[in-house]
Amino acid sequence: MFNIPAYTILLIFTVFPMIYCFYVSLQKYDLTRPPTMFIGLGNYQNLLTHSIFWISLGNTLVFTFSSLLLMFLTSLGLALLLNEPLRGVSKLRALIVTPWAIPPIVTGIAWAWIFDAKYGIANYLLSSFGLTPFLWLSSPTLAMFSVVFARSWHEITFGTLMLLAGLQSIPPDLYEAAKVDGANALNRFVHITLPLLRNYIALVLIFETMWCLREFSIIYAMTYGGPGTATTVLGWLTYKLAFLYYDFGKGAALAVILSVLTMISAAAYIKLIYRRIEY
Amino acid sequence: MLSKSAVTKIHATIIAVMIIAVTVGIYYYKTLPTTPNTIELTVANISYQSNWIQQKIESEWNAKHPDIHVTYLPLADYYTEIVNIFTSTPEKVDIVRTNPGYMAAWADAGWITNIDGLEGFNDTFSKVEPSRRFELLYNGKHYGLPTYTGYMAILLYNEKYLQQAGFDHPPGTLDEFLQQCLAIKNQGIMEYPMAWHLKGSERRIDWAWYEFTLMKGGETLYDDNWNPTYLNPGSPGYESLQFIVDCIHKYKIMDQAAVEWDTFKVVDMLMKGDCVFAPADPFHLPNVNDPETSAEAGNIKMALMPQSHYTWVKTDQFSITKACRDKGAEYYEAAWKFLRWFCGPDNNSLTYMYAKEALTMHTCYTSLNNDPTLRATWSQFMNVSLIDEQAEFAQSLQDFSPAHKTKFYLPWVNDYLIPNLQAAILQTKTVDDALHAIHQGFETLAMEYGLPER
Numbered sequence: 001m002f003n004i005p006a007y008t009i010l011l012i013f014t015v016f017p018m019i020y021c022f023y024v025s026l027q028k029y030d031l032t033r034p035p036t037m038f039i040g041l042g043n044y045q046n047l048l049t050h051s052i053f054w055i056s057l058g059n060t061l062v063f064t065f066s067s068l069l070l071m072f073l074t075s076l077g078l079a080l081l082l083n084e085p086l087r088g089v090s091k092l093r094a095l096i097v098t099p100w101a102i103p104p105i106v107t108g109i110a111w112a113w114i115f116d117a118k119y120g121i122a123n124y125l126l127s128s129f130g131l132t133p134f135l136w137l138s139s140p141t142l143a144m145f146s147v148v149f150a151r152s153w154h155e156i157t158f159g160t161l162m163l164l165a166g167l168q169s170i171p172p173d174l175y176e177a178a179k180v181d182g183a184n185a186l187n188r189f190v191h192i193t194l195p196l197l198r199n200y201i202a203l204v205l206i207f208e209t210m211w212c213l214r215e216f217s218i219i220y221a222m223t224y225g226g227p228g229t230a231t232t233v234l235g236w237l238t239y240k241l242a243f244l245y246y247d248f249g250k251g252a253a254l255a256v257i258l259s260v261l262t263m264i265s266a267a268a269y270i271k272l273i274y275r276r277i278e279y
Numbered sequence: 280m281l282s283k284s285a286v287t288k289i290h291a292t293i294i295a296v297m298i299i300a301v302t303v304g305i306y307y308y309k310t311l312p313t314t315p316n317t318i319e320l321t322v323a324n325i326s327y328q329s330n331w332i333q334q335k336i337e338s339e340w341n342a343k344h345p346d347i348h349v350t351y352l353p354l355a356d357y358y359t360e361i362v363n364i365f366t367s368t369p370e371k372v373d374i375v376r377t378n379p380g381y382m383a384a385w386a387d388a389g390w391i392t393n394i395d396g397l398e399g400f401n402d403t404f405s406k407v408e409p410s411r412r413f414e415l416l417y418n419g420k421h422y423g424l425p426t427y428t429g430y431m432a433i434l435l436y437n438e439k440y441l442q443q444a445g446f447d448h449p450p451g452t453l454d455e456f457l458q459q460c461l462a463i464k465n466q467g468i469m470e471y472p473m474a475w476h477l478k479g480s481e482r483r484i485d486w487a488w489y490e491f492t493l494m495k496g497g498e499t500l501y502d503d504n505w506n507p508t509y510l511n512p513g514s515p516g517y518e519s520l521q522f523i524v525d526c527i528h529k530y531k532i533m534d535q536a537a538v539e540w541d542t543f544k545v546v547d548m549l550m551k552g553d554c555v556f557a558p559a560d561p562f563h564l565p566n567v568n569d570p571e572t573s574a575e576a577g578n579i580k581m582a583l584m585p586q587s588h589y590t591w592v593k594t595d596q597f598s599i600t601k602a603c604r605d606k607g608a609e610y611y612e613a614a615w616k617f618l619r620w621f622c623g624p625d626n627n628s629l630t631y632m633y634a635k636e637a638l639t640m641h642t643c644y645t646s647l648n649n650d651p652t653l654r655a656t657w658s659q660f661m662n663v664s665l666i667d668e669q670a671e672f673a674q675s676l677q678d679f680s681p682a683h684k685t686k687f688y689l690p691w692v693n694d695y696l697i698p699n700l701q702a703a704i705l706q707t708k709t710v711d712d713a714l715h716a717i718h719q720g721f722e723t724l725a726m727e728y729g730l731p732e733r
Contacts (some may be wrong), residue, residue, distance in 0.1 A: 031366055032384040032686060033728070069485035117536030118553070138538040140705060227538045228701040245690050246362060246384075261464050 018259070021252045029249035036249075043253035052229065052237065053254075060233040063148060066210040070152040071208060072201075075159025082160065083167040093164075099188035100157035108221025111150035112137065115222070143223050147231050150218050155211070159204050166200030167193070202273040209265045214238075214258055234258050318347045318613040320603070322374040322621070323361055326353035340620060347613045365390045365600075373603035374621075376628060378595045379676055380692075383731065386417050387686050391598040397615045406624050411643050413675045414594045417684060418731050424622035430593040431673055432490045432558050432584070433666075435546070436566060439578040440555045443468050443494035449582035453494060453522065456556070456585045460532040464557055470534075473526060474545040474554035477537040477704060479697045484538070486591070488700055489679060490558055491519030493589035495701050501681045505730055507718045512711075515684050520703055521710050528706060533725055538701055563728040581662060583669055589623045592673040594643060597622050599686035620630035684731050687724035695720025 012153035028039045047053045082093055087242060099107070114120050115136035117267040123133035136146045178188045194201075225240070234254060242251025245274065281289075296346065305607065324332070333351045341348055352372065358381065364372055377385055385391045394400055400421070407425060415421045436449050444463045450456035463472040477484040492498070495515035509516025526533045540548075545557040546656040550566070550573035559567070570576040584590045597618055604611045621650050624644035642648055648667075657663050677683040682691055695717050703713035 032388040033363060034388060117534070117539060118548070135536050138536045138705075140707060224478075224480045226698070226701060227705055228479075228698045230696075240693060243359065244693065275369060 021255055023093065024248055025252035025256050027249050029247070029252070031246035038203065039249070042154060043249045044257070047253055047257070052232070055229050056232050056234050056237045059144070059229070059231060060213060060215075060235075061163050062144060063151075063215065063231070063233050064147040064209060066144070067151045067155070067212050068205065068208055070148060071155045071159050074152065075156055075163055076203070078156065078160045079163035079167055082164050084258060096160050097155050097157050102154070104154060104217035105221050107150060107154045108218040111146065111153075111218075112222040116148050137223055138227050140227055143227055143230050147218055147222050150222060151212070154218070155208060159208065162204045163197065166197045170196045198273050202269050205273070206266045206269050209269070210262045213262050213265070234261075302317060307577075316346060318610055319350065319446050320347060320373040320610070320614055320617060321350045321352050321371060321391070322597070322617070323352045323354055323357070323364070323372045324376045324597075325357040326355045329353035336621075340617065347617060349617055367598060369602035370606070372600055373606075373610065374599055374618060376426070377396075377593060377598050379593055380688055382422055382596070382598075382685045383417050383684050383688065385598075386420075389601050391422055392601045392604045392611075394599060394615060394618070395421050397612070398408055399619060400615075403619055406644050406646060408643055408645055408648065410592060410673050410675055411594045413598060413678050423596035424618055425594045425596045426622045427595040428592060428643050430560050430676075431670065432486065432493075432590045432592075433561060433669055434582045434584050435549055435557055435559045435563075435579055436582055437549065437552065437555045437575055437578050437703055438580045440468055440472070440552075449580070450585045451583075453491075453586045457526075457530065457532070460526075460556065461530060464530075464532055469555060471532060473533040474540065474548050474557045474731045475523070475533060475537055476540050476542045476545050476558065477523070477701070478539055478541045478544075479701060480541065483541060483697065484700045484704070485692055485696050486542075487523065487558070488516070488520060489591050489676070490584070491522055493591055493674065493679065494584050494586040495519050495522075496587055496589070499681060501721075505681075505716075505725070507721070508719060510714055514634075517710065517714060520700065521712065524704055524706070524710060535705070538704060549579060561661065562664065568660075581665055582671075583665070584672070588669070588672040589672055590669060591676045591679055592670075593676045637684050652664040663713055682721065685725070685728065686731075687728040691724050693722055695724075 020235075025043055026038060026040055027036050028042065029036045078096065082089055082096070102110075114122050117123060117133065117135050117138060120136070122136060126133050134142055136142050174192050174196075175188055178192055183191065214235040215233055216239055219231055219233055219236045220239070223231040225236045235258070238251050238254045238258065241247050241254060322336075329351070333353075336349055336351050350545060357376065361372070361375055365385075365388070375391065377391065382391070386393075402422065404415075404421065407415075408428075411425045411428060415423055415425065434449070440463060441447075441449065441459065444459065444466055446459055446462070450459050452453050460472040475487045475490075477487055489500075492500070492509070492515045495518055498515050500509055500516060500703050501507055506512055507516075509520075511517060512521075523533075527535050527537070537545075542559060542563075545554065546559050546563045546567065548554045549557040549559075550574045564581070566572045567579040568576045573579065599611065599614045599618060603614050620642075625645050642653075657666070682688050685691070699708065699713040699716045699720075702708040702716075703710050708716070
């Protein structure tokens with residue numbers, strides 16, 4: 001009985017929207033082409049036979065994988081560093097929160113300015129050192145790199161703090177025992193740190209994958225899905241369908257597809273990485 | 280005899296009572312019912328120059344028309360918010376701003392209604408500039424009156440750099456344009472003399488393609504039977520895309536970074552002296568030679584578009600909503616009466632001529648374009664006779680690109696036109712493949728949405 005308020009909130013703000021979204025995805029719900037009518041899986045069929053869907057899916061997978069790799073490796077490195085008893089490490093831990101404190105849309109705008117081919121500071125610095133400036137946002141490959149970089153920079157905070165929490169939960173006795181047994185730093189990292197960190201790693205990967213799959217703000221601010229379709233990802237496409245073309249049926253269908261993709265990836269992480277830890 | 284403190288208390292009480300009485304009085308005055316039979320209308324618009332337009336409506340319409348009261352509703356994110364209103368509370372707006380990119384979809388969605396047959400329609404319509412009339416037409420009906428025609432592609436150039444390169448006049452043909460750019464580049468004056476808007480978002484690459492296609496001949500992109508005219512090598516559409524690609528990769532007179540630039544950016548570059556040639560809209564003219572905003576003030580001049588001199592023009596308009604019409608004949612007629620005043624020749628200046636930056640060439644009405652006072656005002660910022668000459672070659676965007684008249688215009692432009700034009704420019708597709716992909720997208724969408732009559 002005491003859980004009823006919580007269940008009610010969950011029902012209203014989570015369960016109902018999901019069900020309604022699925023319901024809308026089964027309708028021809030285009031504001032500029034009334035009337036609305038039930039068309040079953042018509043929206044899904046339309047999306048799956050449209051080349052832009054597959055292009056977006058491919059871009060999303062590239063974006064997700066690249067962002068995860070860059071973010072994870074950087075976060076792990078920073079977490080390991082912040083776990084050491086160094087002078088000033090507490091100030092560094094406070095600084096690491098900065099990227100996450102900035103809204104994603106502002107992050108995107110800032111990086112768009114930095115990567116501006118003509119007036120951005122990135123090319124200014126390259127030119128100062130006698131290097132060739134890059135077309136960060138107008139070359140298809142570099143544009144993808146630029147958005148990946150901007151996103152990874154923004155998410156470093158979450159990854160670092162989560163992994164740092166994991167590192168600090170590992171009993172130091174294990175490391176002492178390993179040192180006594182003659183294990184070097186690499187052995188201790190591979191055989192103690194990584195295994196005991198796997199649940200935290202799983203958590204970081206699940207959340208980051210979820211957020212990468214539905215990325216919108218940074219794409220909107222930096223590239224608008226371009227140049228061409230180079231950075232058109234599923235989140236961006238969903239926005240276009242629903243709010244630029246006013247086709248809520250297709251937008252909802254794409255949102256459902258995104259949700260399924262997210263659930264599959266989360267299940268895969270849990271199955272492959274998550275383990276019950278016993279010290 | 281009352282004490283001093285008692286007198287003070289009495290005074291304070293009187294003042295407090297007066298303040299309360301005045302406040303209550305004002306409150307009740309404001310909530311008093313309006314004159315019987317007052318028709319309340321709401322007109323929605325973009326939020327540009329809101330205060331000035333609101334004052335004009337209050338002082339020049341509401342004060343003189345007690346039977347028709349108009350509330351002005353500026354919306355910051357207009358095209359998103361207005362759709363929200365159409366779908367949730369359509370009865371709340373009676374007159375809306377629209378533009379050629381949205382008119383067909385809104386008309387088919389039943390959000391706006393036509394104005395043919397209303398009293399005085401023919402008289403008002405006959406005063407509209409001929410090149411603007413086509414833009415009001417969809418499926419044989421007229422959906423509004425024109426309001427703002429500030430979008431007309433014109434060519435600006437920096438005379439200083441041209442003279443440095445040894446040229447005493449701007450290019451008259453595209454060959455001459457190319458020669459001048461190459462000369463400027465080869466003499467080391469500027470690496471990329473040309474800057475064009477090839478960005479994928481607003482003020483963008485498809486307009487650039489239109490501009491060069493028009494320069495090469497002014498042919499419409501789709502003929503009367505909806506056949507594309509741009510697929511064959513040698514056609515203006517084909518040649519213009521190839522020209523843009525060559526400017527970047529073959530002649531290297533334009534930076535590939537142009538795929539990041541919109542019209543504001545290229546005009547900004549012109550004002551900074553970072554390019555020699557750039558397209559613009561006339562509303563940039565007051566700023567490009569203003570020393571406060573432009574480092575190249577005094578050097579920037581206008582030229583006719585080279586070659587055929589054709590250019591495109593786009594006009595925004597105001598339409599009456601279907602919801603207003605459904606309220607009854609008196610509302611419909613009242614909205615029309617206001618529309619004729621708000622957008623008509625007597626007040627066309629109302630909506631955009633207030634501030635210097637909104638000054639533009641050619642209004643929507645012939646009589647205003649010939650008005651000596653307006654022409655004298657314009658001449659502070661532009662060569663009016665050159666604008667007149669360019670305007671004679673202006674083709675309505677909807678006429679040149681009939682896809683504007685389709686319900687699927689936005690998906691076609693965003694999913695097929697822009698990505699494929701950019702792919703050709705980035706050389707991830709050949710010009711041939713890109714243009715075929717553009718038309719294939721058109722055909723796919725036409726099957727799904729249907730085509731309007733031509």
